[in-house]
Amino acid sequence: MSLLSISGxxxxxxxxVVLDGFDMDVAPGECVVLIGASGSGKSTxxxxxxxLETVDDGVIELAGQDITDPRVNPDQVRARMxxxxxxxxxxxxxxxxxNIMLAPVRVHRRxxxxxxxxxxxxxxxxxxxxxxxxxxxxELSGGQQxxxxxxxxxxxxxxxxxxxxxxxxxDPELVGEVLDLLVSLKADGMTMVLATHEMAFAKxxxxxxCFLHGxxxxxxxxxxxxxxxxxxxxxxxxxxxxxxx
Amino acid sequence: MTAGEHTDARxxxxxxxxxxxxxxxxxxxxVRSAAIASISTIILVGVLGFVVTSSSGWPRVKETFFDWDxxxxxxxxVLNGLWLNIRVLLVCSVLITALGxxxxxxxxxxxxxxxxxxxxGAAFTDLFRGLPLLLVLLLLGFxxxxxGLDGVPQEAVFWGCAALVLSYSAYVAEVFxxxxxxxxxxxxxxxxxxxxxxxxxxxxxxxxxxxxxxLPPLLNDFVSLQKDSxxxxxxxxxxxxxxxxxxxxxxxxxxxxxxxxVLFVCLTIPMARFTDWVARKQGFxxxxxx
Numbered sequence: 001m002s003l004l005s006i007s008g009x010x011x012x013x014x015x016x017v018v019l020d021g022f023d024m025d026v027a028p029g030e031c032v033v034l035i036g037a038s039g040s041g042k043s044t045x046x047x048x049x050x051x052l053e054t055v056d057d058g059v060i061e062l063a064g065q066d067i068t069d070p071r072v073n074p075d076q077v078r079a080r081m082x083x084x085x086x087x088x089x090x091x092x093x094x095x096x097x098x099n100i101m102l103a104p105v106r107v108h109r110r111x112x113x114x115x116x117x118x119x120x121x122x123x124x125x126x127x128x129x130x131x132x133x134x135x136x137x138x139e140l141s142g143g144q145q146x147x148x149x150x151x152x153x154x155x156x157x158x159x160x161x162x163x164x165x166x167x168x169x170x171d172p173e174l175v176g177e178v179l180d181l182l183v184s185l186k187a188d189g190m191t192m193v194l195a196t197h198e199m200a201f202a203k204x205x206x207x208x209x210c211f212l213h214g215x216x217x218x219x220x221x222x223x224x225x226x227x228x229x230x231x232x233x234x235x236x237x238x239x240x241x242x243x244x245x
Numbered sequence: 246m247t248a249g250e251h252t253d254a255r256x257x258x259x260x261x262x263x264x265x266x267x268x269x270x271x272x273x274x275x276v277r278s279a280a281i282a283s284i285s286t287i288i289l290v291g292v293l294g295f296v297v298t299s300s301s302g303w304p305r306v307k308e309t310f311f312d313w314d315x316x317x318x319x320x321x322x323v324l325n326g327l328w329l330n331i332r333v334l335l336v337c338s339v340l341i342t343a344l345g346x347x348x349x350x351x352x353x354x355x356x357x358x359x360x361x362x363x364x365x366g367a368a369f370t371d372l373f374r375g376l377p378l379l380l381v382l383l384l385l386g387f388x389x390x391x392x393g394l395d396g397v398p399q400e401a402v403f404w405g406c407a408a409l410v411l412s413y414s415a416y417v418a419e420v421f422x423x424x425x426x427x428x429x430x431x432x433x434x435x436x437x438x439x440x441x442x443x444x445x446x447x448x449x450x451x452x453x454x455x456x457x458x459x460l461p462p463l464l465n466d467f468v469s470l471q472k473d474s475x476x477x478x479x480x481x482x483x484x485x486x487x488x489x490x491x492x493x494x495x496x497x498x499x500x501x502x503x504x505x506x507v508l509f510v511c512l513t514i515p516m517a518r519f520t521d522w523v524a525r526k527q528g529f530x531x532x533x534x535x
Contacts, residue, residue, distance in 0.1 A: 010258065020258075069267070070270050
Protein backbone atom coordinates (compact mmCIF):
# COMPACT_ATOMS: atom_id res chain seq x y z
CA MET A 1 0.00 0.00 0.00
CA SER A 2 1.15 3.55 -0.64
CA LEU A 3 2.39 5.57 2.29
CA LEU A 4 1.25 8.77 0.65
CA SER A 5 -1.61 8.80 -1.80
CA ILE A 6 -2.80 12.00 -3.46
CA SER A 7 -5.79 12.09 -5.77
CA GLY A 8 -7.60 14.90 -7.56
CA UNK A 9 -5.73 17.54 -5.55
CA UNK A 10 -6.59 21.11 -6.45
CA UNK A 11 -5.09 24.23 -4.95
CA UNK A 12 -5.45 27.78 -6.22
CA UNK A 13 -4.36 31.17 -4.98
CA UNK A 14 -6.97 33.62 -6.21
CA UNK A 15 -7.22 33.11 -9.96
CA UNK A 16 -3.99 31.18 -10.15
CA VAL A 17 -4.72 27.45 -10.17
CA VAL A 18 -1.44 25.87 -9.10
CA LEU A 19 -2.49 22.25 -8.69
CA ASP A 20 -5.32 21.02 -10.86
CA GLY A 21 -6.42 17.41 -10.42
CA PHE A 22 -3.02 16.28 -9.19
CA ASP A 23 -2.52 12.53 -8.57
CA MET A 24 0.50 10.85 -7.02
CA ASP A 25 1.30 7.75 -4.97
CA VAL A 26 4.43 7.24 -2.93
CA ALA A 27 5.35 3.77 -1.70
CA PRO A 28 7.09 3.27 1.67
CA GLY A 29 10.84 3.75 1.31
CA GLU A 30 10.45 5.42 -2.05
CA CYS A 31 12.19 8.65 -2.96
CA VAL A 32 10.22 10.82 -5.36
CA VAL A 33 11.86 13.88 -6.85
CA LEU A 34 9.64 16.70 -8.17
CA ILE A 35 11.08 18.88 -10.90
CA GLY A 36 9.51 21.65 -12.92
CA ALA A 37 9.67 25.36 -13.58
CA SER A 38 9.21 27.90 -10.79
CA GLY A 39 5.50 28.18 -10.09
CA SER A 40 4.73 24.68 -11.33
CA GLY A 41 3.44 23.72 -7.89
CA LYS A 42 6.32 21.73 -6.35
CA SER A 43 6.41 23.77 -3.14
CA THR A 44 2.63 24.11 -3.03
CA UNK A 45 2.29 20.33 -3.21
CA UNK A 46 4.68 19.82 -0.30
CA UNK A 47 2.95 22.53 1.71
CA UNK A 48 -0.44 20.91 1.04
CA UNK A 49 0.85 17.53 2.20
CA UNK A 50 2.21 19.18 5.37
CA UNK A 51 -1.23 20.83 5.82
CA LEU A 52 0.35 24.26 5.71
CA GLU A 53 -2.19 25.04 2.99
CA THR A 54 -5.89 24.15 2.93
CA VAL A 55 -6.64 22.32 -0.30
CA ASP A 56 -9.51 23.39 -2.56
CA ASP A 57 -10.42 19.86 -3.46
CA GLY A 58 -9.10 16.33 -3.61
CA VAL A 59 -7.78 13.88 -1.06
CA ILE A 60 -4.38 13.34 0.55
CA GLU A 61 -3.99 10.07 2.41
CA LEU A 62 -1.11 9.33 4.76
CA ALA A 63 -0.85 5.61 5.53
CA GLY A 64 -4.51 5.21 4.56
CA GLN A 65 -5.81 8.12 6.66
CA ASP A 66 -7.47 11.04 4.85
CA ILE A 67 -5.53 13.98 6.28
CA THR A 68 -7.52 16.60 4.37
CA ASP A 69 -10.55 15.71 6.50
CA PRO A 70 -11.25 18.79 8.68
CA ARG A 71 -11.94 16.45 11.62
CA VAL A 72 -8.30 15.44 11.63
CA ASN A 73 -6.01 17.35 14.00
CA PRO A 74 -3.41 18.90 11.70
CA ASP A 75 -0.78 19.12 14.46
CA GLN A 76 -0.88 15.37 14.97
CA VAL A 77 -0.52 14.81 11.23
CA ARG A 78 2.41 17.21 10.93
CA ALA A 79 4.13 15.52 13.87
CA ARG A 80 4.30 12.38 11.72
CA MET A 81 6.22 14.05 8.89
CA UNK A 82 9.40 16.06 8.67
CA UNK A 83 9.58 19.16 6.51
CA UNK A 84 12.75 20.94 5.43
CA UNK A 85 12.59 24.39 3.86
CA UNK A 86 14.70 26.14 1.25
CA UNK A 87 15.75 28.89 3.67
CA UNK A 88 16.43 26.41 6.55
CA UNK A 89 13.94 28.24 8.84
CA UNK A 90 15.99 27.49 11.95
CA UNK A 91 14.97 29.38 15.08
CA UNK A 92 17.65 32.04 15.52
CA UNK A 93 17.04 32.52 19.24
CA UNK A 94 17.76 28.87 20.05
CA UNK A 95 21.03 26.95 19.97
CA UNK A 96 21.44 24.14 17.44
CA UNK A 97 20.67 21.56 20.11
CA UNK A 98 17.58 23.44 21.33
CA ASN A 99 16.34 23.78 17.75
CA ILE A 100 16.47 20.01 17.46
CA MET A 101 15.04 19.36 20.94
CA LEU A 102 12.07 21.69 20.65
CA ALA A 103 9.63 19.23 19.07
CA PRO A 104 10.77 16.12 21.00
CA VAL A 105 10.26 17.96 24.29
CA ARG A 106 7.17 20.04 23.47
CA VAL A 107 5.30 17.92 20.92
CA HIS A 108 6.44 14.32 21.39
CA ARG A 109 6.09 14.52 25.14
CA ARG A 110 6.84 10.88 25.65
CA UNK A 111 10.45 11.94 25.87
CA UNK A 112 12.11 13.32 28.95
CA UNK A 113 14.42 16.27 28.47
CA UNK A 114 17.60 14.30 29.09
CA UNK A 115 16.50 11.59 26.71
CA UNK A 116 15.64 14.17 24.06
CA UNK A 117 19.06 15.76 24.50
CA UNK A 118 20.74 12.39 23.95
CA UNK A 119 18.65 11.75 20.84
CA UNK A 120 19.41 15.25 19.53
CA UNK A 121 23.13 14.74 20.11
CA UNK A 122 23.00 11.41 18.28
CA UNK A 123 21.22 12.92 15.32
CA UNK A 124 23.74 15.78 15.24
CA UNK A 125 26.52 13.21 15.05
CA UNK A 126 24.68 11.57 12.21
CA UNK A 127 24.65 14.83 10.23
CA UNK A 128 28.28 15.45 11.19
CA UNK A 129 27.75 18.47 13.44
CA UNK A 130 28.26 17.00 16.90
CA UNK A 131 30.63 19.82 17.86
CA UNK A 132 28.13 22.55 16.97
CA UNK A 133 25.42 21.70 19.51
CA UNK A 134 25.84 24.85 21.61
CA UNK A 135 26.23 27.22 18.67
CA UNK A 136 23.54 29.60 17.41
CA UNK A 137 22.35 28.89 13.84
CA UNK A 138 23.64 32.20 12.43
CA GLU A 139 27.20 31.15 13.26
CA LEU A 140 26.96 28.20 10.87
CA SER A 141 27.46 28.00 7.11
CA GLY A 142 24.45 27.45 4.87
CA GLY A 143 25.20 23.77 4.39
CA GLN A 144 25.61 23.26 8.11
CA GLN A 145 22.35 25.11 8.81
CA UNK A 146 20.50 22.97 6.32
CA UNK A 147 21.92 19.81 7.89
CA UNK A 148 20.68 21.05 11.27
CA UNK A 149 17.26 21.65 9.71
CA UNK A 150 17.24 18.08 8.39
CA UNK A 151 18.33 16.82 11.82
CA UNK A 152 15.50 18.83 13.42
CA UNK A 153 13.01 17.07 11.16
CA UNK A 154 14.64 13.63 11.52
CA UNK A 155 14.78 13.55 15.31
CA UNK A 156 11.02 13.01 15.46
CA UNK A 157 11.35 9.75 13.48
CA UNK A 158 8.98 10.92 10.75
CA UNK A 159 7.17 8.47 8.49
CA UNK A 160 7.76 10.80 5.58
CA UNK A 161 10.23 13.57 4.79
CA UNK A 162 9.23 16.56 2.66
CA UNK A 163 12.17 18.52 1.31
CA UNK A 164 11.51 21.80 -0.45
CA UNK A 165 14.44 22.92 -2.61
CA UNK A 166 16.75 22.26 0.29
CA UNK A 167 19.91 23.14 -1.62
CA UNK A 168 18.75 26.14 -3.66
CA UNK A 169 20.45 28.55 -1.27
CA UNK A 170 23.73 26.62 -1.12
CA ASP A 171 26.89 26.81 -3.21
CA PRO A 172 27.90 23.65 -5.12
CA GLU A 173 30.43 22.55 -2.52
CA LEU A 174 27.86 22.70 0.27
CA VAL A 175 25.24 20.99 -1.88
CA GLY A 176 27.47 17.90 -1.65
CA GLU A 177 27.18 17.76 2.16
CA VAL A 178 23.41 17.78 2.01
CA LEU A 179 23.24 15.37 -0.91
CA ASP A 180 25.43 12.84 0.94
CA LEU A 181 23.12 13.09 3.92
CA LEU A 182 20.05 12.44 1.77
CA VAL A 183 21.70 9.46 0.09
CA SER A 184 22.37 7.91 3.49
CA LEU A 185 18.79 8.65 4.57
CA LYS A 186 17.50 6.87 1.54
CA ALA A 187 19.76 3.91 2.29
CA ASP A 188 18.05 3.71 5.69
CA GLY A 189 14.70 3.36 3.94
CA MET A 190 13.28 6.83 4.62
CA THR A 191 10.36 7.80 2.40
CA MET A 192 11.06 11.18 0.82
CA VAL A 193 9.38 13.65 -1.46
CA LEU A 194 11.83 16.21 -2.68
CA ALA A 195 11.33 19.32 -4.78
CA THR A 196 14.49 20.49 -6.49
CA HIS A 197 16.15 22.32 -9.35
CA GLU A 198 19.25 20.21 -8.80
CA MET A 199 19.25 17.48 -11.43
CA ALA A 200 22.20 15.79 -9.71
CA PHE A 201 19.83 15.15 -6.81
CA ALA A 202 17.31 13.55 -9.07
CA LYS A 203 19.98 11.30 -10.51
CA UNK A 204 21.54 10.29 -7.19
CA UNK A 205 18.60 9.67 -4.90
CA UNK A 206 15.40 9.42 -6.92
CA UNK A 207 13.54 6.20 -7.49
CA UNK A 208 11.17 8.20 -9.63
CA UNK A 209 11.28 11.69 -11.10
CA CYS A 210 8.06 13.64 -11.70
CA PHE A 211 7.97 16.64 -14.02
CA LEU A 212 5.22 19.03 -12.92
CA HIS A 213 3.46 21.17 -15.48
CA GLY A 214 -0.05 22.58 -15.80
CA UNK A 215 -0.90 21.62 -12.22
CA UNK A 216 -0.34 17.93 -12.82
CA UNK A 217 2.42 15.37 -13.31
CA UNK A 218 3.20 15.93 -16.97
CA UNK A 219 5.64 13.07 -17.22
CA UNK A 220 7.24 10.67 -14.77
CA UNK A 221 9.68 7.82 -14.73
CA UNK A 222 12.93 6.49 -13.31
CA UNK A 223 15.68 9.15 -13.42
CA UNK A 224 17.72 7.28 -16.00
CA UNK A 225 14.99 7.39 -18.60
CA UNK A 226 13.15 10.58 -17.73
CA UNK A 227 16.22 12.79 -17.46
CA UNK A 228 17.99 11.47 -20.53
CA UNK A 229 15.16 10.47 -22.83
CA UNK A 230 11.98 12.38 -22.02
CA UNK A 231 9.11 11.57 -24.34
CA UNK A 232 7.01 14.70 -24.11
CA UNK A 233 7.77 18.06 -25.68
CA UNK A 234 7.44 20.17 -22.51
CA UNK A 235 9.70 17.90 -20.50
CA UNK A 236 12.32 17.98 -23.21
CA UNK A 237 12.19 21.77 -23.39
CA UNK A 238 12.57 22.03 -19.62
CA UNK A 239 15.43 19.57 -19.39
CA UNK A 240 17.24 21.07 -22.39
CA UNK A 241 18.32 23.91 -20.13
CA UNK A 242 20.26 21.55 -17.88
CA UNK A 243 23.43 20.65 -19.75
CA UNK A 244 25.46 17.52 -19.13
CA UNK A 245 22.63 15.14 -18.44
CA MET B 246 -1.77 21.98 -22.28
CA THR B 247 -2.21 25.47 -23.64
CA ALA B 248 -3.25 28.58 -21.73
CA GLY B 249 -6.71 28.38 -23.29
CA GLU B 250 -7.33 24.86 -22.10
CA HIS B 251 -6.18 25.92 -18.66
CA THR B 252 -8.80 28.68 -18.46
CA ASP B 253 -11.54 26.29 -19.58
CA ALA B 254 -10.53 23.77 -16.96
CA ARG B 255 -10.75 26.46 -14.30
CA UNK B 256 -14.20 27.55 -15.35
CA UNK B 257 -15.33 23.94 -15.52
CA UNK B 258 -14.23 23.11 -11.97
CA UNK B 259 -17.02 22.18 -9.63
CA UNK B 260 -16.20 21.22 -6.06
CA UNK B 261 -16.50 17.48 -5.49
CA UNK B 262 -19.08 16.05 -3.12
CA UNK B 263 -16.28 15.37 -0.64
CA UNK B 264 -15.10 18.99 -0.75
CA UNK B 265 -18.67 20.24 -0.30
CA UNK B 266 -19.03 17.96 2.73
CA UNK B 267 -15.74 19.32 4.15
CA UNK B 268 -16.94 22.88 3.66
CA UNK B 269 -20.26 22.09 5.32
CA UNK B 270 -18.39 20.57 8.26
CA UNK B 271 -16.10 23.63 8.60
CA UNK B 272 -19.12 25.91 8.42
CA UNK B 273 -20.93 23.92 11.11
CA UNK B 274 -17.83 24.16 13.35
CA UNK B 275 -17.73 27.93 12.84
CA VAL B 276 -21.41 28.24 13.70
CA ARG B 277 -20.91 26.02 16.73
CA SER B 278 -18.00 28.01 18.15
CA ALA B 279 -19.84 31.29 17.49
CA ALA B 280 -22.87 29.91 19.35
CA ILE B 281 -20.75 28.78 22.30
CA ALA B 282 -19.06 32.18 22.43
CA SER B 283 -22.37 34.08 22.36
CA ILE B 284 -24.11 31.90 24.92
CA SER B 285 -21.22 31.96 27.38
CA THR B 286 -20.93 35.74 26.98
CA ILE B 287 -24.64 36.26 27.60
CA ILE B 288 -24.56 34.03 30.69
CA LEU B 289 -21.50 35.77 32.10
CA VAL B 290 -22.93 39.26 31.53
CA GLY B 291 -26.28 38.18 32.98
CA VAL B 292 -24.74 36.70 36.12
CA LEU B 293 -22.47 39.71 36.65
CA GLY B 294 -25.38 42.10 36.08
CA PHE B 295 -27.56 40.24 38.53
CA VAL B 296 -24.87 40.07 41.23
CA VAL B 297 -24.08 43.77 40.92
CA THR B 298 -27.64 45.13 40.76
CA SER B 299 -28.94 42.91 43.54
CA SER B 300 -26.23 43.93 46.01
CA SER B 301 -27.32 46.21 48.86
CA GLY B 302 -25.12 49.19 47.94
CA TRP B 303 -26.28 49.33 44.32
CA PRO B 304 -28.94 52.11 44.70
CA ARG B 305 -26.34 54.43 46.23
CA VAL B 306 -23.76 53.54 43.57
CA LYS B 307 -26.33 54.15 40.90
CA GLU B 308 -27.31 57.49 42.30
CA THR B 309 -23.75 58.76 42.69
CA PHE B 310 -22.13 57.41 39.51
CA PHE B 311 -24.92 56.74 37.03
CA ASP B 312 -27.39 59.61 37.49
CA TRP B 313 -28.92 60.08 34.03
CA ASP B 314 -30.13 63.66 34.54
CA UNK B 315 -26.78 64.72 35.91
CA UNK B 316 -25.07 63.03 32.98
CA UNK B 317 -27.21 64.91 30.48
CA UNK B 318 -26.67 68.20 32.30
CA UNK B 319 -22.90 67.87 32.47
CA UNK B 320 -22.43 66.42 28.99
CA UNK B 321 -22.00 69.71 27.03
CA UNK B 322 -19.34 71.03 29.41
CA VAL B 323 -17.40 67.75 29.41
CA LEU B 324 -17.66 67.42 25.63
CA ASN B 325 -16.40 70.98 25.26
CA GLY B 326 -13.42 70.04 27.43
CA LEU B 327 -12.83 66.93 25.36
CA TRP B 328 -12.45 69.07 22.25
CA LEU B 329 -9.36 70.58 23.90
CA ASN B 330 -8.00 67.08 24.58
CA ILE B 331 -8.49 66.19 20.93
CA ARG B 332 -6.70 69.30 19.69
CA VAL B 333 -3.83 68.73 22.12
CA LEU B 334 -3.64 65.14 20.95
CA LEU B 335 -3.53 66.02 17.26
CA VAL B 336 -0.84 68.69 17.61
CA CYS B 337 1.25 66.68 20.04
CA SER B 338 1.19 63.43 18.06
CA VAL B 339 2.61 65.20 14.99
CA LEU B 340 5.37 66.84 17.03
CA ILE B 341 6.10 63.64 18.97
CA THR B 342 6.43 61.60 15.79
CA ALA B 343 8.83 64.11 14.29
CA LEU B 344 10.95 64.57 17.42
CA GLY B 345 10.91 60.86 18.30
CA UNK B 346 12.02 59.80 14.83
CA UNK B 347 14.74 62.45 14.75
CA UNK B 348 16.16 61.28 18.06
CA UNK B 349 15.96 57.64 17.01
CA UNK B 350 17.87 58.38 13.80
CA UNK B 351 20.43 60.46 15.71
CA UNK B 352 21.05 57.53 18.01
CA UNK B 353 21.78 55.22 15.08
CA UNK B 354 24.37 57.52 13.47
CA UNK B 355 27.86 56.05 13.38
CA UNK B 356 31.32 57.56 13.54
CA UNK B 357 33.07 59.73 16.09
CA UNK B 358 31.89 62.98 14.43
CA UNK B 359 28.38 62.33 15.61
CA UNK B 360 29.35 61.56 19.19
CA UNK B 361 27.87 64.80 20.61
CA UNK B 362 24.60 64.16 18.75
CA UNK B 363 24.44 60.57 19.96
CA UNK B 364 25.19 61.74 23.48
CA UNK B 365 22.38 64.27 23.22
CA GLY B 366 19.96 61.61 21.96
CA ALA B 367 20.86 59.17 24.72
CA ALA B 368 20.69 61.89 27.40
CA PHE B 369 17.33 63.10 26.13
CA THR B 370 15.72 59.66 26.21
CA ASP B 371 17.29 58.78 29.56
CA LEU B 372 16.11 62.05 31.10
CA PHE B 373 12.57 62.21 29.81
CA ARG B 374 11.82 58.53 30.18
CA GLY B 375 12.99 58.80 33.75
CA LEU B 376 11.10 61.94 34.74
CA PRO B 377 7.47 61.45 35.78
CA LEU B 378 5.20 63.20 33.26
CA LEU B 379 3.42 65.02 36.07
CA LEU B 380 6.72 66.45 37.28
CA VAL B 381 7.61 67.74 33.81
CA LEU B 382 4.13 69.25 33.54
CA LEU B 383 4.45 71.09 36.83
CA LEU B 384 8.00 72.25 36.13
CA LEU B 385 7.19 73.64 32.71
CA GLY B 386 3.59 74.69 33.29
CA PHE B 387 4.09 76.58 36.53
CA UNK B 388 7.84 77.05 36.64
CA UNK B 389 8.64 78.60 33.29
CA UNK B 390 5.80 81.17 33.12
CA UNK B 391 6.73 82.23 36.67
CA UNK B 392 10.16 83.32 35.40
CA GLY B 393 8.46 86.09 33.44
CA LEU B 394 11.05 85.86 30.63
CA ASP B 395 10.47 88.08 27.60
CA GLY B 396 9.20 86.35 24.46
CA VAL B 397 8.40 83.11 26.29
CA PRO B 398 4.77 82.01 26.00
CA GLN B 399 2.75 82.13 29.20
CA GLU B 400 -0.16 79.90 28.21
CA ALA B 401 -0.65 76.78 30.29
CA VAL B 402 -1.80 74.81 27.23
CA PHE B 403 1.47 75.58 25.43
CA TRP B 404 3.59 74.28 28.30
CA GLY B 405 1.28 71.35 28.87
CA CYS B 406 1.81 70.31 25.27
CA ALA B 407 5.55 70.89 25.57
CA ALA B 408 5.71 68.54 28.55
CA LEU B 409 3.71 65.86 26.72
CA VAL B 410 5.90 66.18 23.63
CA LEU B 411 9.15 65.92 25.59
CA SER B 412 8.06 62.91 27.64
CA TYR B 413 6.38 60.98 24.86
CA SER B 414 9.12 61.70 22.31
CA ALA B 415 11.53 59.83 24.56
CA TYR B 416 9.31 56.74 24.50
CA VAL B 417 8.50 56.98 20.82
CA ALA B 418 12.18 57.46 19.96
CA GLU B 419 12.96 54.13 21.62
CA VAL B 420 10.15 52.43 19.71
CA PHE B 421 11.49 53.83 16.43
CA UNK B 422 15.05 52.85 17.36
CA UNK B 423 13.96 49.28 18.08
CA UNK B 424 12.32 49.24 14.65
CA UNK B 425 15.40 50.58 12.91
CA UNK B 426 17.64 48.06 14.67
CA UNK B 427 15.28 45.21 13.74
CA UNK B 428 15.69 45.74 10.00
CA UNK B 429 18.13 43.07 8.88
CA UNK B 430 21.70 44.29 8.19
CA UNK B 431 21.44 42.80 4.69
CA UNK B 432 18.98 45.57 3.81
CA UNK B 433 21.51 48.21 4.75
CA UNK B 434 24.17 46.35 2.79
CA UNK B 435 21.93 46.16 -0.29
CA UNK B 436 21.12 49.88 -0.05
CA UNK B 437 24.76 50.88 0.39
CA UNK B 438 25.81 48.59 -2.47
CA UNK B 439 23.60 50.66 -4.77
CA UNK B 440 25.61 53.72 -3.83
CA UNK B 441 23.08 55.23 -1.42
CA UNK B 442 24.64 57.22 1.40
CA UNK B 443 24.02 56.32 5.03
CA UNK B 444 21.31 58.99 5.23
CA UNK B 445 19.72 57.91 1.97
CA UNK B 446 19.62 54.26 2.99
CA UNK B 447 17.95 55.27 6.23
CA UNK B 448 15.50 57.55 4.47
CA UNK B 449 14.49 55.27 1.59
CA UNK B 450 15.15 51.73 2.82
CA UNK B 451 15.57 51.30 6.56
CA UNK B 452 13.13 53.79 8.11
CA UNK B 453 10.14 52.88 5.87
CA UNK B 454 10.52 49.23 6.89
CA UNK B 455 11.09 50.18 10.51
CA UNK B 456 7.93 52.29 10.63
CA UNK B 457 5.82 49.52 9.14
CA UNK B 458 7.15 47.17 11.76
CA UNK B 459 6.66 49.41 14.81
CA LEU B 460 3.30 50.89 13.82
CA PRO B 461 1.28 48.79 16.29
CA PRO B 462 3.41 49.65 19.38
CA LEU B 463 3.56 53.24 18.13
CA LEU B 464 -0.22 53.54 17.93
CA ASN B 465 -0.33 52.03 21.39
CA ASP B 466 1.73 54.96 22.63
CA PHE B 467 -0.70 57.37 20.98
CA VAL B 468 -3.68 55.70 22.64
CA SER B 469 -1.84 56.26 25.89
CA LEU B 470 -1.20 59.88 24.92
CA GLN B 471 -4.93 60.34 24.37
CA LYS B 472 -5.52 59.63 28.02
CA ASP B 473 -2.48 61.48 29.34
CA SER B 474 -3.58 64.62 27.48
CA UNK B 475 -6.00 64.89 30.42
CA UNK B 476 -3.07 65.49 32.77
CA UNK B 477 -2.68 69.05 31.51
CA UNK B 478 -5.73 69.75 33.68
CA UNK B 479 -3.34 70.15 36.61
CA UNK B 480 -2.20 73.39 35.00
CA UNK B 481 -5.70 74.79 35.34
CA UNK B 482 -6.64 74.24 31.72
CA UNK B 483 -10.28 73.20 31.34
CA UNK B 484 -10.16 69.89 29.50
CA UNK B 485 -12.70 67.07 29.79
CA UNK B 486 -11.44 65.86 33.17
CA UNK B 487 -11.26 69.36 34.66
CA UNK B 488 -14.74 70.14 33.30
CA UNK B 489 -16.06 66.98 34.95
CA UNK B 490 -14.36 67.96 38.20
CA UNK B 491 -16.03 71.36 38.12
CA UNK B 492 -19.43 69.78 37.48
CA UNK B 493 -18.87 67.27 40.27
CA UNK B 494 -17.86 69.94 42.76
CA UNK B 495 -21.36 71.42 42.65
CA UNK B 496 -23.18 68.56 44.38
CA UNK B 497 -20.64 65.76 44.89
CA UNK B 498 -22.37 63.58 42.32
CA UNK B 499 -19.62 61.73 40.44
CA UNK B 500 -21.60 61.08 37.26
CA UNK B 501 -19.66 63.73 35.24
CA UNK B 502 -16.45 61.74 35.82
CA UNK B 503 -18.19 58.68 34.42
CA UNK B 504 -19.34 60.76 31.45
CA UNK B 505 -15.76 61.93 30.84
CA UNK B 506 -14.51 58.35 31.23
CA VAL B 507 -17.04 57.04 28.71
CA LEU B 508 -16.03 59.77 26.25
CA PHE B 509 -12.34 58.92 26.61
CA VAL B 510 -13.04 55.24 26.09
CA CYS B 511 -15.15 56.08 23.03
CA LEU B 512 -12.18 58.05 21.74
CA THR B 513 -9.64 55.27 22.30
CA ILE B 514 -11.73 52.36 21.01
CA PRO B 515 -11.56 53.42 17.34
CA MET B 516 -7.83 53.98 17.78
CA ALA B 517 -7.36 50.54 19.32
CA ARG B 518 -9.36 48.87 16.52
CA PHE B 519 -7.31 50.83 14.00
CA THR B 520 -4.15 49.50 15.68
CA ASP B 521 -5.47 45.95 15.43
CA TRP B 522 -6.37 46.47 11.81
CA VAL B 523 -2.92 47.79 10.96
CA ALA B 524 -1.32 44.90 12.81
CA ARG B 525 -3.45 42.35 10.98
CA LYS B 526 -2.69 43.96 7.66
CA GLN B 527 0.97 43.43 8.42
CA GLY B 528 0.35 39.76 8.98
CA PHE B 529 0.36 39.77 12.78
CA UNK B 530 -1.53 36.60 13.66
CA UNK B 531 -4.11 36.58 16.40
CA UNK B 532 -4.52 39.71 18.47
CA UNK B 533 -7.45 41.92 17.76
CA UNK B 534 -10.94 41.73 19.08
CA UNK B 535 -11.85 38.10 18.56
